[in-house]
Each structure stands twice: as structure tokens, then as C-alpha cells.
Amino acid sequence: RGGGGGGDPRSRGGRGAFPGSEVVARIRAVSGADPPPPEAPPVCGGAGPAGGARRRHGVSTAAAGTQRAAMEAARGVWLLLLLAVGTQGRIVFTKEPSSQDALHGRSAILRCEVAEPSGVAFEWLHNGLSVQDTERRFQEGSNLQFTAVDRQQDAGDFQCVARSTVTGEEARTANASFNIKWLETGGVVLKHPASVAEIQPSAAVTLRCHIDGHPRPTGQWFRDGSQLLDDRSSYWISNKERTLTLKSASPEDNGVYYCCARNAMGMVCSSDNFTLNLIDESFPRPVVIPQDLIVSKNEEAMFHxxxxxVPPPTQEWVFDDSAPITNRSRTTVFANGSLLITQVRARSAGTYRCIGHGQRGKPTVLEASLRLAEIEDMAPFSPKVFIASQEQRVACPAPRGVPQPRVWWERNGLPIPASGRVRQEAEELVFSSVTGSDAGSYTCHAANKAGEKKQDLSVTVATVPRWVEMPRDSQLEEGKPGYLHCLSKASLKPTVTWYRNGVSISEDSRFEISENGTLRINNVEVYDGTVYKCVSSTPAGSIEGYARVHVLEKLKFTPPPQPLQCMEFDKEVTVSCSATGREKPTIRWVKTDGSSLPAHISLSAGALHFRKVSRSDAGNYTCIASNGPQGEIRATVQLTVAVYITFKLEPEPTTVYQGHTAVLRCQAAGDPVPHIQWKGKERILDPSKLLPRIQIMPNGSLVIYDVTTDDSGRYTCIAGNSCNIKHRDAILYVVDKPVAEGDEGPHSHTPYKMIQTIGLSVGAAVAYIIIVLGLMFYCKKRRKAKRLKKPPEGEEPEMECLNGGAVLQNGQTTAEIQEEVALTNLGSSSGASKRHSATDKMHFPAPICRPSRRWGRASSGRSSWPRRKAWRRARARRWCW
Known part of the structure; x- marks a missing residue:
């Protein structure tokens, strides 16, 4: 396996299972570690160099297994790092810039975002070059921001580049561009002919509008503010070429030409306009233009x-669109075209038009106005107060006038110069640095052809006040007037304000401030002893002074003893007397009659103390207060011995039925005997005004007859004598009397009985109506049936009724209907209720039929049939019931 060469991925060519050598190098750079080496191939059966080495170094089989496990773990971690780095290297755009419309000079933004922005740097390219940040165009985050799109600098393609700062991988978006809409103004120029000098009457003239934009704007042409339309006869407009062609230019086409264009950006008009001024010899051209005139009343005015x-034109004058002016007593038109107006008056003012008529073209009109000179009065000046050493300006606006009046300033008849410390600038009077000598009168003049107006200005220069006499600390006697002086002077009379304990003193009955600033305190009191401040001020500044007032107290009682006082019999009482003065006075008591004080009366700290008041203690006593510098003062007190008021019977809360009598009892005792009054509804009850329903009894009780709910409330019994007063409260409740069970008085019907009575009444009424209607229907049917039959010889029962007869039924006439109706006569009194019942008969009278004589002769038992028939027809409309 070792000779196969496939165990180490790093030995493979190209991209094996891992990203490659470049990725490995980047991981090594990031992690700072190399990948683990490949494991050496094992040797079978423990032979070979490896097995010999293990035996030589004493490495056991268990140790070799541990090393292999560590190598496998390191290799797994390395593979995970390679996979993570490979995954992180891929950049995916979630938002790419797109081509869009933009307005020149407006803001715009190109957006660029990726799925994982961490570790990614962004760059923007414009036409392949990196975009540099400016105030107009800069990168904000990953987006490219434009504060004002420029149609020239921002033309082309923009591309967003995202680059990984870890792997160096780079990704780019598709190109995006702006469709920039713009509109730029320009001038109107002559396209044909080449120059203005080559323009000839009756020849074509082409003007071009240099307003351009994207998308291509649509234009409009104007002459002297009026829009020109493409009528293909006089004008031809080409939107493509932005031109206006006058097919046959003439002086009538003279004017100012301009163009306006509009697209998505808005609308603009040409910056430079073209003025066409063709000259045709046959058209009248002005040589002398009349000028506006302003003349005084009754003066003359001349217009030229x-x-x-070619040929020479004719000329005329017109005033305010009236008929042409001719030579008259006050107007003269000269051969050279001039107009003379003599003795100009108010009705002569207006607009005069000089009209020249040529062989061709429209008349040429020149206008000039004639106005009467006038000047209005000037607004008056308010007096000015200037502060010394400051700059001041006073404007003198010119009054309205024709022509505009000229304004100048004077002082003492001499004009104010245009330079210097005091000077005139335009219409203003200027003081560079005010001094005391600038005070005085100044005059503003305004004049034109109509006359002259003027107004005077009074100037006062204010200076800071200076002391003449400052406030000083003073000793003022109590009860007498006191004065505090505050005298100052300045070029403007100072204003003096006095303060007492920091609070401004306003003039009243006790404080007066004279014109020179002196403060007078009428009837000085003890608490007037404090600190006073005087402030003397002008607009230029102020000064202030302080003075402390010490009040010399007079010898007086504080408070004065009450001349009449009461003492409660058999009680301990103290009568106070205190006094103050410059020195603490001594207080003593004596009897006014000169007798000595009884033993049970003592003096304590100026108070007269009675240990137990007796009847003999009543009398006049004198309190004497004295000190060395101020002598003595006396106050006499008359002491009365009395038994204070006590209530023997106090009013109690009372509840009464409405309509009954309420009694509130109150009795009091005392010496002198107390007098009792009652208070109710927040007012004293006066029996003389409340009789007879409310009375106050001699024993003090309050009696209210036939009470109502309005009488409910709180009532107060007040007992008082010459020594003291006391009161007690009680509440009066007025309620409705409950209805006793079985009571059938006039107001005691239960709801059931009331409903029963109403039902019976309504039922009787309905039954009566039904009976009347039935009888009416029956009579009608009966009369109809008898009219259809031949009448018999004798009288009919109905006729007997009509003739005064009555048909008997059960021995009674049918004209009488008996009906019994049970009526209940209800009555009540305060003592008891009575029941009354009666059965009365109600009789209906006989039919209201006036007896009439029989028709015909009664002796023969016959009547005249025609008369009977006429009578029946007349009576058929009447009822017998």
C-alpha cells in the first residue's frame, strides 16, 4: 500500500478531495499550524524496520495504538477546518445594483448586499475604474450614494465588487447604469439669415431655441408674452429642430421672442431672448417722444x-381714450405735433396719447402722463430723550407728494451739514456722540413744486442723577409724621422710587412721595422701623441710597384693655393689662372710686387676678402704666359679674309628617337672662315676618305649622346675653304620612281600584256608543221598510210617538229607560275616613220630538196624504232617539 502513492492527498495532482494547495496554504496562514503527517505503513507480523525500532526503543504495542488514535483525531480536525474555509469562501449576492431612471441634480442610490457580509470588503467601479468618495458621490456601507446625479460625470456603467478579506475570493455584480433625465435652459438665437443686419421686410426669419434635455423636451414659442401657434401661414414651428420660422416678416411681427420647453424634469424658459425690430419706411417711427410732466395748479404744460x-404720417392727440384733442381756449395742437395745455387743473391730469398714422401698418402710440404737483402734511415727531455719549439717529420720512419731496434738517434756521458729529445722512439726523449741548429743537423740512412742509423735533439729553441730599438714618416718633429726604438733580428730571424691605412703596394714606423725592410717613408705627432705599433714575442711569429708621415708641397699652368685660360668677378670672414704651413701664391696678382692692384680688405681671368672683367684685377698675421718661397712662375697665349661659332644654332632631305641626324646644338659663333666637336656612328667623305659620314661643320653642318638605333642614337655637352667647343645632325631617291599610280616603285608592274604575268607565262609554249606533241603524232600516209599503189609513206607532204619544212596555213608556248606577261618594277628614254609597237612577228624557198637530181633520180620522208625504220626507232626516 505504501508503494501505491495514493495514501497522501497532498501528493495528488490537481484538486483532490481537498480544495488544494492554495487553500492549505491559507489555512496554514490562518491557523498557524501544519497538517499532521501521514501515518507510516504498518509491517505485518511485527517484522521490518518499524518493528525492530519499536523493540529497540522499548515501545509497547499499547503505546503504538494510542499514537495512531491521536493521529486520526488530528486528521479529522484538519479536514473540518478545510471544509469550513472552503464553504466560507463562496460569496453570494442578495441584492445587486440595477439600472434605473435618475433626475439630474437629484439624489440616487445603488445598492449592493451579500448573504454573509462579515469578512467581506466592497468596492465600486465606474467604467472599470475605482470610485473615489466625494461630497457628491460616496460609498455608504456597501451602497453607493449620490447626493446629486450629474449627467456627465455619472454617465456609464457601475459595478459592485465584493472581496473576502480571509480567502481573497472576489465576486462582481452585473453592470448598472443611470438613465439620467435633464433639462437645461439656453437662449434664442437667429438661425436665418446669418445676422440681424440681413433681415429684410417680407423675408423669412428663423429663430432657434437652445433649450435641451433628455428626454427631448417639447417647446412653445412666445412673443411679448403671447403664445404663438403653428398656423402654417404666418408661423411654422419645428419641435424637432426647435425652431420658429416667420414666413414673411414685417414690422407687425416686431417684439421680444422667447421659448419654453417641458419634459419629465419640469419646465424652463429661454435665458436670452431675441428682439425683432423691423423698420418699414411707410410705418410711422417716433422722432420726439413725449415726456411725463408734473406741474403746479394753473400752470401750463407742453408735450412734444x-x-x-414715407410718405409723412398724420398725427393726433387723445386724452384718456376720449375724442381727439382740437384747438380750444385751453388746448393748442401745433403743426409740429406739440400739445400745449394752459391753466392746468385737477381734471386735466391723466394720460395723453400721441398717435401717428402711416400709409401702412398699425398706428404708433406714444403715451405721457400729466400730474398736478402736491405734497401732504408731515407726521409729527414725539419728543426724544437721548442718553449722553451714545449714537442716536432720527429719521424724517418724506411725506407723500408729486414729485417726490426733498428732505433736509435745520437747527436755529441753519441747515445741518452732511458731515461732522451732528450731520444729515439721507433723510436721517445723526448724532455720533450725544452731548448736553445737543438738547434743543430741530426742524425737518420737505418741499417740492407744490410747496413746503416742516415739523419740529424736541431733543432732551439725559444724564445720570447726582445727589443733592442722600437719605440718612433717622429716629421717628411713633404716632407722628416722619420724613426721609432723597434729593438729586440731572439734565432730565429724575424719577424717585422708594423701597421698604425691598418692596416698592406705593402712595396711600400712610405714605406720600413729594415731587422732590421726599418720603412722608403719616402716623409712624412701630413696624415702620426698618431699612428704606431711595432710587433716583433717568434714562441715562440711576443712583440709590439707604436709610434705617428707628421708631421711638410712645407709652401705650398693647393691646388696650376692653372697657366692658364680664366675669363668670364663682369662677377664677384674670383681667390682663400690658403696655410698652421707650422704657418698660410699670403696671398697677386701682379701683376707680379710690377704694382698696379686696384680699381675694391680687396683681400678677400686670394682670388683675380674682381667685373666686363674687357679686361685690363688679365695678370700675383702672389700669395705670408708667415709666420715667414718658409719665403714665390710664385705662378704665368696667367689670360685670354674670352667670354664663347654660341650656336647660336643648333642641333635638325631630321627624314630622307633612302637613303636621313641628315643635323644636329650647330653653336656656343665665344672668342676665338670655334672649333666644332661631336660625334656619342660613338666616335668622324673624317671627314678625313669618307669622302665622312660624312662631317663637315665650319659652323659646320654635313652632312650625303645616310643615312642608321645604321646611326640612338644620335649625339653630341661639341663646345670648350681654356677657356671652351659645347655640345648639337640631335637624328637622319632614316626611310623607304613610297610608293605613283599608284607608279609602279621597287620595287612598290603590292602583288596582283606580284601574278598575277606569276600566268600568271606558266599558260603559263603549256600551253606550254601541247601543246608540244600533238604535240608529234600526230606525234607519225601519223607516226604509215603511217607505216601501203603502201607508195605512190610521196613524203608525211612530207617528203617535211623534205626535206626543208613548208606547207602553211592561206598564212604562218606552221614552223612559231605567238604569241604576252605583256611585261611591268618597270623602275624608283629618280625624277619620267615611264611606258613602248610594244607588241613583238615571232617567233619559222622552224622545226629543216636539208635539205637532195631526194633519187633516181629526174628527174624520183621515189626513191629507200629500201633506203627510211631504212631512215624512222632511222628518226622515231627523231621529226620534
């Missing part, structure tokens, strides 16, 4: 106009 042609 002249044409030339």
Missing part, C-alpha cells in the same frame, strides 16, 4: 411729439 415716415 413727432413721427417720421
Amino acid at each position: 411729439c413727432q413721427f417720421t415716415a
Whole structure:
């Protein structure tokens, strides 16, 4: 087997079972290891050099087996690496660039992607050359990005190249290109004849439009803004050649020619136009063109106009499309074509047309306007305040006028120069660096042929204020007015603002700020002792000063004792009295009548202490506060001994039936005897206004008669006397009275009985209607049957009825129908309910038939048949029931 030469794959030629020597070399370069050597051929029977070697080195058979297993494992790993590398080397494109439409100057992208992008580098080729990144065209990832496609630089084929960084394998996509659409403007040029000088009237003239693009644009031709159409008589347009041909050019074809073209990119028009100006001697040509005129009122105006042609043209003037102007008192047309207008007025202003008529062609019209000179008033200036050392500008816009007014500045009657620190630039007054001397009055003038207007400007220069008298720390007496001064001056009167503890002081009844900045504090109080700040300011800047105010307190009670006070009988009570001053005052109490204080009354820290109040403690007491510098002050207190209010009977929550009487009881005791008031619905109940339904009894109880649900709510009993006041609350609930079982009052019908009554009523009504309809039908049939028969000699029962008779049935006349109807008379009272039932008879009256005399003679028992027949016809429409 060793001599066969097939055991080692590396010894084979070409591509054996493995990728080849190139792949092996790459794997060796990647892994850094060589493949394992082939195993030496074994020797049968243990003979041969290998067996001798094993015996010489003492290698056992077991060791040889282990070595062979290791060699086989290494060889398997090597084969797996070769297979992995071979598989990785294949590059498969998942997205390739494709040819596409693109617009010149617009963005585009060519995409290129592979299945396994890791370890793959991309490169783009343009016409076989590598693409270099620029701001307009660059590679982004694997794609090629175009921010603006260029029809010249991006023409050709693009190809994406993917190259493995591991194996070096390379793959390329198919070529892709752009179908670039573009549209580029150009000018209109003369194609035939060769030059403008060779253009002759009545000869053909061809113009070419140099607008080009892809796809080929379609064009349009215009003259003086009007589109020209291919009528094959005057114009011939060739879209292929982009030309316009005038078959017989004449002065009537004069004008500005331009072209426009459109394709997928949009639409553009020619950048340079062609002006055709043919001269025909027979056409009138202007020699003198009239000019626009502006004159003052009642002045004269002269227009000059002249044409030339062969033969000489005729000329006329027209004003605002009216009839031609002729020589009159105020208008004169001279032989040379000039027009004179004297005493121009407002109605003379307008447009004048000079028209020249030649032997051929259209009339030539020249226009000129005549306007009256005018000037409007100038807008007034607001006063200006300038800050020193700054640059300032004041504009003086020219007023509306005809012609445009001229503007200039003056000061003290002298024009402001065009240069210097204070100068005029165009219509502006400029101060390069404002100084105090610039304050004053300036005048802006505007003038034209209509006259002159002017406006004055007042300029004030503001400077930073300077102190005349700064605020100073002050001692102000409590209860008296106090003053803090803040005097300053500047070229512009300063504005003074005062602050107290950092808060701006607004003028009110206690604070006043005078014109010179002095702050007056009316009736100084203790808490006015704090820090005050004065700020004096102008537009140029501000200064500020501080002052601390110390308040000299007066001797006073804090708080003043109440002149009338109550003490609860048989209780411990303390009456307070305190005072303040520049020095801490001493407090003492005395009886106003001069008597000494009883033993059970003591003084403690200025307070009058009663250990147990008795009736004899009532009276007038005087609190005296004194110190050395300020003397003493007194306050008299009248003390009353009273028994405080207690409730003997408090109101309780009460529930009453609607329509009944509610009573809320309340009684209180005290000395003096307390007075009781009631409060309900958030207001005091006044019995004089609520009588007679609501009353407050002498014992304090509140009585509400015939209560309703509106009376529900909270009621408060208030008991008070000259010493104290107390109250108690109670809630009144008003509910509906429940209906007792079996009660059949007027409002106690159960739903079942009500439904039963309604059903009976409806049934009776329906039965009555059916009976009436049946009787009507019966009478109608009976009358019809009797009309068909010959009437007998005697009277019919019906006629007897009509004549006042009555037919007896069971001993009663049929005109009376007896019917008994049970009626229930329901009634109720507050004490008890009563039941009433009665059986009444309802009688229907006899038929409403007025008795009439018999027709004919009654003695003979006969009647006149014609009269009876007429009477029957008249009565057939009436009912007997």
C-alpha cells in the first residue's frame, strides 16, 4: 500500500478531495499550524524496520495504538477546518445594483448586499475604474450614494465588487447604469439669415431655441408674452429642430421672442431672448417722444411729439381714450405735433396719447402722463430723550407728494451739514456722540413744486442723577409724621422710587412721595422701623441710597384693655393689662372710686387676678402704666359679674309628617337672662315676618305649622346675653304620612281600584256608543221598510210617538229607560275616613220630538196624504232617539 502513492492527498495532482494547495496554504496562514503527517505503513507480523525500532526503543504495542488514535483525531480536525474555509469562501449576492431612471441634480442610490457580509470588503467601479468618495458621490456601507446625479460625470456603467478579506475570493455584480433625465435652459438665437443686419421686410426669419434635455423636451414659442401657434401661414414651428420660422416678416411681427420647453424634469424658459425690430419706411417711427410732466395748479404744460415716415404720417392727440384733442381756449395742437395745455387743473391730469398714422401698418402710440404737483402734511415727531455719549439717529420720512419731496434738517434756521458729529445722512439726523449741548429743537423740512412742509423735533439729553441730599438714618416718633429726604438733580428730571424691605412703596394714606423725592410717613408705627432705599433714575442711569429708621415708641397699652368685660360668677378670672414704651413701664391696678382692692384680688405681671368672683367684685377698675421718661397712662375697665349661659332644654332632631305641626324646644338659663333666637336656612328667623305659620314661643320653642318638605333642614337655637352667647343645632325631617291599610280616603285608592274604575268607565262609554249606533241603524232600516209599503189609513206607532204619544212596555213608556248606577261618594277628614254609597237612577228624557198637530181633520180620522208625504220626507232626516 505504501508503494501505491495514493495514501497522501497532498501528493495528488490537481484538486483532490481537498480544495488544494492554495487553500492549505491559507489555512496554514490562518491557523498557524501544519497538517499532521501521514501515518507510516504498518509491517505485518511485527517484522521490518518499524518493528525492530519499536523493540529497540522499548515501545509497547499499547503505546503504538494510542499514537495512531491521536493521529486520526488530528486528521479529522484538519479536514473540518478545510471544509469550513472552503464553504466560507463562496460569496453570494442578495441584492445587486440595477439600472434605473435618475433626475439630474437629484439624489440616487445603488445598492449592493451579500448573504454573509462579515469578512467581506466592497468596492465600486465606474467604467472599470475605482470610485473615489466625494461630497457628491460616496460609498455608504456597501451602497453607493449620490447626493446629486450629474449627467456627465455619472454617465456609464457601475459595478459592485465584493472581496473576502480571509480567502481573497472576489465576486462582481452585473453592470448598472443611470438613465439620467435633464433639462437645461439656453437662449434664442437667429438661425436665418446669418445676422440681424440681413433681415429684410417680407423675408423669412428663423429663430432657434437652445433649450435641451433628455428626454427631448417639447417647446412653445412666445412673443411679448403671447403664445404663438403653428398656423402654417404666418408661423411654422419645428419641435424637432426647435425652431420658429416667420414666413414673411414685417414690422407687425416686431417684439421680444422667447421659448419654453417641458419634459419629465419640469419646465424652463429661454435665458436670452431675441428682439425683432423691423423698420418699414411707410410705418410711422417716433422722432420726439413725449415726456411725463408734473406741474403746479394753473400752470401750463407742453408735450412734444413727432413721427417720421414715407410718405409723412398724420398725427393726433387723445386724452384718456376720449375724442381727439382740437384747438380750444385751453388746448393748442401745433403743426409740429406739440400739445400745449394752459391753466392746468385737477381734471386735466391723466394720460395723453400721441398717435401717428402711416400709409401702412398699425398706428404708433406714444403715451405721457400729466400730474398736478402736491405734497401732504408731515407726521409729527414725539419728543426724544437721548442718553449722553451714545449714537442716536432720527429719521424724517418724506411725506407723500408729486414729485417726490426733498428732505433736509435745520437747527436755529441753519441747515445741518452732511458731515461732522451732528450731520444729515439721507433723510436721517445723526448724532455720533450725544452731548448736553445737543438738547434743543430741530426742524425737518420737505418741499417740492407744490410747496413746503416742516415739523419740529424736541431733543432732551439725559444724564445720570447726582445727589443733592442722600437719605440718612433717622429716629421717628411713633404716632407722628416722619420724613426721609432723597434729593438729586440731572439734565432730565429724575424719577424717585422708594423701597421698604425691598418692596416698592406705593402712595396711600400712610405714605406720600413729594415731587422732590421726599418720603412722608403719616402716623409712624412701630413696624415702620426698618431699612428704606431711595432710587433716583433717568434714562441715562440711576443712583440709590439707604436709610434705617428707628421708631421711638410712645407709652401705650398693647393691646388696650376692653372697657366692658364680664366675669363668670364663682369662677377664677384674670383681667390682663400690658403696655410698652421707650422704657418698660410699670403696671398697677386701682379701683376707680379710690377704694382698696379686696384680699381675694391680687396683681400678677400686670394682670388683675380674682381667685373666686363674687357679686361685690363688679365695678370700675383702672389700669395705670408708667415709666420715667414718658409719665403714665390710664385705662378704665368696667367689670360685670354674670352667670354664663347654660341650656336647660336643648333642641333635638325631630321627624314630622307633612302637613303636621313641628315643635323644636329650647330653653336656656343665665344672668342676665338670655334672649333666644332661631336660625334656619342660613338666616335668622324673624317671627314678625313669618307669622302665622312660624312662631317663637315665650319659652323659646320654635313652632312650625303645616310643615312642608321645604321646611326640612338644620335649625339653630341661639341663646345670648350681654356677657356671652351659645347655640345648639337640631335637624328637622319632614316626611310623607304613610297610608293605613283599608284607608279609602279621597287620595287612598290603590292602583288596582283606580284601574278598575277606569276600566268600568271606558266599558260603559263603549256600551253606550254601541247601543246608540244600533238604535240608529234600526230606525234607519225601519223607516226604509215603511217607505216601501203603502201607508195605512190610521196613524203608525211612530207617528203617535211623534205626535206626543208613548208606547207602553211592561206598564212604562218606552221614552223612559231605567238604569241604576252605583256611585261611591268618597270623602275624608283629618280625624277619620267615611264611606258613602248610594244607588241613583238615571232617567233619559222622552224622545226629543216636539208635539205637532195631526194633519187633516181629526174628527174624520183621515189626513191629507200629500201633506203627510211631504212631512215624512222632511222628518226622515231627523231621529226620534
